Amino acid sequence: MNNIKAIDDYLLGSMTTGDTLLFEANMLLNKELVNDMEHQQSTYAVIRQYSRQKIKDEIVAVQKILATAPQHQGFIHRIANLFKKD
């Protein structure tokens, strides 16, 4: 599994102090490790973007249920009334 786990532990702060020092020393000597770490950081950003979109889709779905289901019509009316301009 090459360095995936080590980088994961390092970036998420779950490494011991000794291992962290060793890892950082390794980075000074190994450009490939630095590259991999940067790509892994980008990977977490990809995961975050993907996940946020998924959660947002679920929230939008809930909003649709509220807007359309008969049992929520009273609630929706009260909200809509807040925006009526008279």
Add this chain to the structure above:
Amino acid sequence: MAMNNNRLPTVEQREAFFMALYKKAFPNVARYVAQMGGSLEEAQDIFQDTLVIYYEKVASAQTEIIVNEKAYLLGIAKRLWLQHYKASNKNQPLNDFDTEVVPDEQPATGKILHYLETAGKKCMELLKAYYYDCLPVGDVATLFDYSGTHSATVAKYKCLEKVRETVKQNSLNYADFIE
């Protein structure tokens, strides 16, 4: 709100969670946005982002217990409204609440979908469960039908490697994902 140790592993559980929050906190947020001259659509957009931010806080292990959920959600919504207000370049500043800088946590969109096609949906779902929903490995194993925590952990690293390889091949930088 009963949060079962902050874990909401299934879509159904999250649906119930978000539904309850809509009922509880959306009227206040909508009233606020209406008072500020916003539209119903703007209130809905603000509240969606509010819930994303709140979900992230609740899911992450570091979150302290939030005593007044309703007030807390309104606070996030106000800050998002302020950001939105600034972004949309309206001409009057808002003076009636604090203007502390909103942390870099507003949900961003776009740029990701292309990569999912190559990375594979199951991997992304698995990684989401670990890193975003912050589920314990046992829950992840159950959710994704792995025989145990060891298999689930191995699968996580394999998926991480697969996505990292995609990122590498496309020479993506961390900055590309920050909007």
